[in-house]
Amino acid sequence: MPPEPRTLSFKDLKIHNDSNDCWIAVHSKIYDVTDFLEAHPGGSGIILKYAGNDATAAYDEVHAPSILEESLSSDKFKGLLDQAEVVTLPEDQKEDITTIEKTRGQSTSTETYTKPDLFKLISVHDFEDVAQKTLTAKAWAFYSSAATDLITHHGNSNFYRRIMLRPRVMRNVAEVNTKRSILGCPSTAPFFVSPAAMARLAHPDGECAIARGCASEGIIQCVSNNASYPLASIIETGTTNQPFFLQLYVNADRPKTTQLLHKARDLGIKAIFVTVDAHVPGKREADERIAAENVSSAISGAVASNDKKGGGMGRLMGQYVDKTLSWEDIPWIQETSQLPVVVKGIQCAADAKIAVSYGVKGVMLSNHGGRSLDTSQPAILTLLELHRLCPEVFDKVEVYIDGGITRGPDILKALCLGATAVGIGRPFLYSLCYGQEGVEHLSSILKDELETSMRLSGITNVDQAHPGLVNTNDVDFLVPRSEGHEWIGWRPRAKM
Numbered sequence: 001m002p003p004e005p006r007t008l009s010f011k012d013l014k015i016h017n018d019s020n021d022c023w024i025a026v027h028s029k030i031y032d033v034t035d036f037l038e039a040h041p042g043g044s045g046i047i048l049k050y051a052g053n054d055a056t057a058a059y060d061e062v063h064a065p066s067i068l069e070e071s072l073s074s075d076k077f078k079g080l081l082d083q084a085e086v087v088t089l090p091e092d093q094k095e096d097i098t099t100i101e102k103t104r105g106q107s108t109s110t111e112t113y114t115k116p117d118l119f120k121l122i123s124v125h126d127f128e129d130v131a132q133k134t135l136t137a138k139a140w141a142f143y144s145s146a147a148t149d150l151i152t153h154h155g156n157s158n159f160y161r162r163i164m165l166r167p168r169v170m171r172n173v174a175e176v177n178t179k180r181s182i183l184g185c186p187s188t189a190p191f192f193v194s195p196a197a198m199a200r201l202a203h204p205d206g207e208c209a210i211a212r213g214c215a216s217e218g219i220i221q222c223v224s225n226n227a228s229y230p231l232a233s234i235i236e237t238g239t240t241n242q243p244f245f246l247q248l249y250v251n252a253d254r255p256k257t258t259q260l261l262h263k264a265r266d267l268g269i270k271a272i273f274v275t276v277d278a279h280v281p282g283k284r285e286a287d288e289r290i291a292a293e294n295v296s297s298a299i300s301g302a303v304a305s306n307d308k309k310g311g312g313m314g315r316l317m318g319q320y321v322d323k324t325l326s327w328e329d330i331p332w333i334q335e336t337s338q339l340p341v342v343v344k345g346i347q348c349a350a351d352a353k354i355a356v357s358y359g360v361k362g363v364m365l366s367n368h369g370g371r372s373l374d375t376s377q378p379a380i381l382t383l384l385e386l387h388r389l390c391p392e393v394f395d396k397v398e399v400y401i402d403g404g405i406t407r408g409p410d411i412l413k414a415l416c417l418g419a420t421a422v423g424i425g426r427p428f429l430y431s432l433c434y435g436q437e438g439v440e441h442l443s444s445i446l447k448d449e450l451e452t453s454m455r456l457s458g459i460t461n462v463d464q465a466h467p468g469l470v471n472t473n474d475v476d477f478l479v480p481r482s483e484g485h486e487w488i489g490w491r492p493r494a495k496m
Helices: 010-014 056-062 067-071 124-134 139-143 149-164 206-217 231-237 253-265 313-317 327-337 349-357 379-389 408-416 426-457
Strands: 022-028 029-032 077-081 099-102 110-112 180-182 185-187 189-194 221-223 243-250 271-275 343-346 364-365 398-403 420-423
Touching: 022 056, 067 206, 077 364, 077 398, 099 124, 110 364, 124 139, 149 408, 149 420, 189 221, 206 231, 206 426, 221 231, 231 253, 231 364, 243 253, 253 327, 253 349, 271 327, 327 343, 343 349, 349 379, 364 379, 379 408, 408 420, 408 426, 420 426
Parallel strands: 189 420, 221 243, 243 271, 271 343, 343 364, 364 398, 398 420
Antiparallel strands: 022 029, 029 077, 099 110, 180 185
């Protein structure tokens, strides 16, 4: 057994207080961070401010627990701060997380808001309403914002409403089965948690609460490359053999991506979802208008800050993403990870065909939730485009879709049009206002709505969903009839 850590006093800690010998205490654990000063993504200054002192409060504002253990070798842990010297708040002074004071939007007025009991929430929209009133103004702007005029963001959900269901009746629908295999991983439902960054802005347990909720509900979590918790911590929070996927933004510093892919493989990640639709973050004006909060990603190391363009956390934290990423990098990702690869961010049939030619295991039709290029077509139109221009794709890879899915009927429509499963992102972030229980409750709502939609459509198994159950006439005229090759080489006419 390893030896018991030694106990150190504040006097012992305060001796190590400069750039040549820097110790800090975080949650009663003392670390030597001297060699980490220059490597710290936020710069050495913020650490030196707390040299020889307790940095817990400042650390918690920015980082999730266990990041230090991930970043430092075991010999840098020096001991435990004497508990007799650690001051804790009395119980009656601790924050009541149910009743909070928050500033909404751009207003400077303060109001008191009491969250409703969880059982009173019965839809995705209820969670969104609570999140808007509960999250800080910056967290709400970061989660909810989308590119420029929000055309694609709203179109993602609106186009599901334009597709109609064509139910069959007089069927025995007493028993319904929503289980589905996703990349060989069992799931109790044909949906999974799409990668969404910095979940700790909504709840202290962040992605770990999502992991526990997914374990309880039997669904799969795709961990964001910009998660607030280290990948190992998230996976360890789950249950034995719980499947996880990992979203990947390829880092301009390629060795860092290599290191992450090796770690993912060793930790048992089941698939890599390579994001290809956000190598340049979109202009999300609601996020830009509010100063960035002090946060950093435990996985990518990205740090939020502010610059002359504003405080857009998505833009500022995405600066490490490699803008040279191309199709030729897919074999490298496959070989490096030795895991199934899914290309996330396909927005036309031509690129779906290219992805298949590179031997990927899946394609995810996505426009980044409307957060990248505004006026790009809704993902459900891309699904219809695949049917029209390259239906063979459905026989070669699994097809997923995300963006704007808020109801059980939305899930059913995507399944009818050939999707293996759908990804759901923002709603699960909003559910974190209630922690793990919120994740579980949201999942159960979506499952119940899907089961109801299936029964009322006359099917009892998700494998029975087929295009004959939907009427797409209201949007069919918007689906391209060619891949657009006739425009290649086109030039404007010369002026007379």
